[in-house]
Amino acid sequence: MKSFLNFLLIALMQLVLINGHAIEMEKRWESQEINEGNLRFTIYYKSLTATVNGFSNSNNNISNLVIPSKVNGPYNVTAIGLYAFQNIKNLRSVTIPSTVSNIKAHAFEGCTRLNSVYLQYPYGGRMVGYHAFPQSSSVSLYFTDFAGRYSSSVANFNNSFKTDAEKTKYYKEVLRNYKNHYFDADAAINTKKPYIKYENGKASVDNFYEQLAHALYSDPVFSGRNDMNMFMIDFRTTTRMDHTYWALHQWRMDLSYLKYLYKDITIQDAGFAYAGLQFTTSTSEPRSIMSFWNIKYNNGKKDVTITPTPIYPKDCMRNFSNEGTGTNCIHRYEFDYHKWYTVVYRSWNEIVDHQQTTFVAQWIKDASKEQVWTLVTVYDTHVPYSHMLGTAFFQENYSTIHSDAVRTFNIKGMYYRYGSSKFNSLNTAKLSVDRYAHTKGRFDYGVSDDKTYFYGSAGGSIYNQADYEEQRAGQRTYTIKQDSEPKTDALSVASAYYKVGSDNYATVYVKLNPYSSPFYRIDVYYESGSTSGHEFITDPTFESYKITQVKATNIKIRVIVYDIFDHKTEINLKKN
Numbered sequence: 001m002k003s004f005l006n007f008l009l010i011a012l013m014q015l016v017l018i019n020g021h022a023i024e025m026e027k028r029w030e031s032q033e034i035n036e037g038n039l040r041f042t043i044y045y046k047s048l049t050a051t052v053n054g055f056s057n058s059n060n061n062i063s064n065l066v067i068p069s070k071v072n073g074p075y076n077v078t079a080i081g082l083y084a085f086q087n088i089k090n091l092r093s094v095t096i097p098s099t100v101s102n103i104k105a106h107a108f109e110g111c112t113r114l115n116s117v118y119l120q121y122p123y124g125g126r127m128v129g130y131h132a133f134p135q136s137s138s139v140s141l142y143f144t145d146f147a148g149r150y151s152s153s154v155a156n157f158n159n160s161f162k163t164d165a166e167k168t169k170y171y172k173e174v175l176r177n178y179k180n181h182y183f184d185a186d187a188a189i190n191t192k193k194p195y196i197k198y199e200n201g202k203a204s205v206d207n208f209y210e211q212l213a214h215a216l217y218s219d220p221v222f223s224g225r226n227d228m229n230m231f232m233i234d235f236r237t238t239t240r241m242d243h244t245y246w247a248l249h250q251w252r253m254d255l256s257y258l259k260y261l262y263k264d265i266t267i268q269d270a271g272f273a274y275a276g277l278q279f280t281t282s283t284s285e286p287r288s289i290m291s292f293w294n295i296k297y298n299n300g301k302k303d304v305t306i307t308p309t310p311i312y313p314k315d316c317m318r319n320f321s322n323e324g325t326g327t328n329c330i331h332r333y334e335f336d337y338h339k340w341y342t343v344v345y346r347s348w349n350e351i352v353d354h355q356q357t358t359f360v361a362q363w364i365k366d367a368s369k370e371q372v373w374t375l376v377t378v379y380d381t382h383v384p385y386s387h388m389l390g391t392a393f394f395q396e397n398y399s400t401i402h403s404d405a406v407r408t409f410n411i412k413g414m415y416y417r418y419g420s421s422k423f424n425s426l427n428t429a430k431l432s433v434d435r436y437a438h439t440k441g442r443f444d445y446g447v448s449d450d451k452t453y454f455y456g457s458a459g460g461s462i463y464n465q466a467d468y469e470e471q472r473a474g475q476r477t478y479t480i481k482q483d484s485e486p487k488t489d490a491l492s493v494a495s496a497y498y499k500v501g502s503d504n505y506a507t508v509y510v511k512l513n514p515y516s517s518p519f520y521r522i523d524v525y526y527e528s529g530s531t532s533g534h535e536f537i538t539d540p541t542f543e544s545y546k547i548t549q550v551k552a553t554n555i556k557i558r559v560i561v562y563d564i565f566d567h568k569t570e571i572n573l574k575k576n
Helices: 002-028 154-160 164-179 256-261 465-470
Strands: 031-036 039-044 049-055 064-066 075-080 093-096 116-119 126-128 140-143 181-183 194-199 202-207 216-220 230-236 244-253 266-269 273-279 286-293 295-298 303-306 309-312 317-320 326-332 341-352 355-365 373-380 393-397 407-417 428-433 443-447 454-458 475-479 493-500 506-512 519-528 531-538 544-547 556-563 568-572
Touching: 039 075, 140 164, 140 194, 154 164, 154 194, 154 202, 164 181, 164 194, 164 465, 216 407, 216 454, 230 244, 244 341, 244 407, 273 341, 286 355, 286 373, 309 326, 326 373, 393 407, 393 454, 428 443, 428 454, 443 475, 493 556, 493 568, 506 519, 506 556, 519 544, 531 544
Parallel strands: 049 075, 064 093, 093 116, 116 140, 126 181
Antiparallel strands: 031 039, 039 049, 194 202, 216 393, 216 428, 230 341, 230 407, 244 273, 244 393, 266 295, 273 286, 286 326, 295 303, 309 373, 317 326, 341 355, 355 373, 407 454, 428 475, 443 454, 493 506, 506 544, 519 531, 519 556, 556 568
């Protein structure tokens, strides 16, 4: 019996050794390292693919590298390996075939003399990894047409393609080639990406922009006119990602009065504005933003430029000249992800230095703060007797830094009104995505399962971006459930009184409770003996008002306080 057990044990051990050897052999024969020509490859038997791993001879002097599309017979070269050609100092040009779908991290990093990379069209898409190329403006990436051709100049382009159809075909194929590349945010910083642009029968040399995550848009559907002096929206993001704008309100100022004033007016640039929130260079820098583009017109005699200016907070104005000219006010405002914020915009007419103008202000409600509502920005548009026209929302990634990350938005509670009329609900919106050659990655938009808010997300790598975009709708219209009018906070006054100074003038003080809706306007009525008067003060920053028209002897003061929703309360003031 003992001998039999020993026999079984020996047999079992031999079986384990045989199986282990077989598994090791199977692993070994899944792939194999080979040299072919001057290059080293790993070939994969099951997939019939190969990865090029570098030169087979470290002392090679090849300056113009052409990576083959096949190796060792049937094996398609589909990848350039990690660190494959790193620090090859004499390498000057590289041609990458259409079969390569992955250029891995650091593949050509440190190739200080590399200046030309020819990228043939990747039919299944191509990923370009972190620091795959030198981060230098001396490197040019050239995107070919489907036949592998590249035109470096307008003269070469016109000589190579004679008809409009041929030129258009080449141009569209080059655009699609670039679109089908997904560059890691740090894959090819500062490299040039020149191409021949052909539009309206004219050819010119242009340069592809660095890739950014897709921008997403929401355009509410108006049932009538889009005139408004108040707009409100609820917003949150579910991701905390830097280099992201959320424009919660985008509009133009009404120019009807200027057109009435100048019969021969020609509007050269109607300008527009947007305001919202952003994470800038890091998520530890949350900020609010309001931007106005200059308004330009000719009044029949001369050209006029109106430059809106921020008046609150003080000293926050900055001029910009990219994508037009104008000013903006960007300053710190603490907001976080996964929290809903209510944002209100209101415009009103004002007189400054005896001139009619229109102000626009932005307030944000954060229910978790001690002071629930915050006045964020006030702008003087310098446009007389005006108001806001229309609204739109967009989410935008404005820098290549972290352009691979996912950005999201949720919006609801969109309402507007004009004058003192009731609010109108904007519960239907057209959601859309950009279609630029330089935008990349996944995107999604729609409404929540319970149909109470719109959502959108952009970011995340994807192969074959051109097909991905074509298979998804560029825009769709959705409707959410929301009340016909918004639920607005109540006006609550904490204290209201007046003090008499040594000069015998009365100063009015009004303070709201922390949970109150925000202050907008105060009407001050005063009476002293036979003298009476009033002042109407629209000032969201109001703290006090000194009555200098009459002395404070036996003065009686009554105020009417208004919030931004035009709720009001009347108070007979007592002396403090």
